[in-house]
Amino acid sequence: MMFDVSIGKLGRWATAAVLLGGLAAQPALAGDMKTYPAPEGHPLSEIISGYEFRTPETQALQDDDFENPAFLWVDQGEELWNTADGTAGKACADCHGNASESMKMVGATFPKWDAKNNRPVNIELQINQCRTEQMGADAWKYESSEMIGMTSFVRTQSRGEPVNVDFSEGDMEAWKAKGKDLYYTRFGQLDLACSNCHEDNYGNQIRSDLLSQGQSNGFPTYRLKWQGVGTLHRRFKGCMDQVRAKPYKRGSDEFLALEVYLAYRGVGLPVEAPALRN
Amino acid sequence: MMFKPGIWSGALLGAVLTAGVAVAAGPADYEIVDGGIPKALTAQPGNAENGREVAINRKLGNCLACHAVTKLSDQPYHGEIGPPLDGAATRWSEAELRLIVVNSKKVFEGTMMPGFHTTEGLNRVAEKFEGKTILSAQDVEDVVAFLMTLNEE
Structure with missing residues (x-):
């Protein structure tokens, strides 16, 4: 697919030109970025969606459901929602009915404490639990198009709802703390932590990229780089690859803990x- | 014939790889004196022209990821993370610049800047890069030579 990002490029050229003019590097946060107050105990005073860091062209693509290519995956998810699978002969819709009602809060409140398994569960893992335990169907691979489609469809039902994960349940706080440890741990040959880029330098250019706060409220996300929709854990893996680290597995406890912690960092967004990003 | 090519070629390949890693990948020995590395890492003097290319190359120095450099204004996209490098040669000695490139954490505690010629304290390095430094000793010398040309603020 061809996306016109020429104006974005011009904008970045202008940024570089200003820098080369000898001005000190400063966060290039535009005055019109929509900000939200950070939750209590948050290291930043305000939180900002990754949307605000993208060019007007990329934002426009996300804003139009007919133009946003991520809706191909959402549509696939909707079809699967209504399709029976597994030995029980049931579709999601048979138990959960109309997703726009039953799933309305799911995307805003996951990951969630799973008392039965004594661990948090994210949307992807919950979908597989439903499949293997309720439907008698095979688990989907974490990054399969079915999984991405269903996760996208489910989370899209919560569009506009503020992230509101409950950390008081079970051991959610301990998982959040584990995720926080990972967030501040430097990894790989480049020896970088999430915080180096997304806490200390959001709003700054890292060569051609404008660093965001690394928020998770837009996932699953269509990335122009991927030419497709991917999971949050795929994004984590991409970051770890970029710093030349050995990534954790998608669906691993480490990435789940990081997902729990990122949810906290984005409470209220x-x-x-399905968002659209570079 | 008793020769087992699979085993032999595997062992030979292993030996060659190990030798290659030992020669090319690990950090060179150096001594820190007064906040710098006064002695060059290689016998061959640094080449500023090569250093310029290493500084630009996204898989090598990629200095422009974080720093703006007026002298490299023919290159698009200069980063805003670290300070501009213009005038670096007037602010630092060659020995200090060498240590900053080799392992900036010895100069700026807690800095985000990677150490380009060290494996010290790294965590979960991808197999492909394990035990290896981002820049070779010669790359470091070349980059330092390039930095020494940045004498205008």
Whole structure:
């Protein structure tokens, strides 16, 4: 697919030109970025969706459901929602009915404490639990198009709802703390932590990229780089690859803990799935 | 014939790889004196022209990811993370610049800047890069030579 990002490029050229003019590097946060107050105990005073860091062209693509290519995956998810699978002969819709009602809060409140398994569960893992335990169907691979489609469809039902994960349940706080440890741990040959880029330098250019706060409210996200929709854990893996680290597995406890912690860092941001990013 | 090519070629390949890693990948020995590395890492003097290319190359120095450099204004996209490098040669000695490139954490505690010629304290490095430094000793010398040309603020 061809996307016109020429004006974005011009904008970045201008940024470089200003820098080369000898001005000190400063966060290039535009005055019109929509900000939200950070939850209590948050290291930043305000939180900002990744949407605000993208060019007007990329934002426009996300804003139009007919133009946003992520809706190909959402549509696939909707079809699967209504399709029976597994030995029980049931579709999601047979138990959960109309997703726009039953799933309305799911995308805003996951990951969630799973008392039965004594661990948090994210949307992807919950979908597979439903499949293997309720439907008698095979688990989907974490990054399969079915999984991405269903996760996108489910989370899209929460669009506009503020992220509101409950950390008081079970051991959610301990998982959040584990995720926080990972967030501040430097990894790989480049020896970088999430915080180096997304806490200390959001709003700054890292060569051609404008660093965001690394928020998770838009996932699953269509990335122009991927030419497709991917999971949050795929994004984590991409970051770890970029710093030349050995990535954790998608669906691993480490990435789940990081997902729990990122949810906390974005409490109050509206769910934007399916978002569109560079 | 008793020769087992699979085993032999595997062992030979292993030996060659190990030798290659030992020669090319690990950090060179150096001594820190007064906040710098006064002695060059290689016998061959640094080449500023090569250093310029290493500084630009996204898989090598990629200095422009974080720093703006007026002298490299023919290159698009200069980063805003670290300070501009213009005038670096007037602010630092060659020995200090060498240590900053080799392992900036010895100069700026807690800095985000990777150490380009060290494996010290790294965590979960991808197999492909394990035990290896981002820049070779010669790359470091070349980059330092390039930095020494940045004498205008």
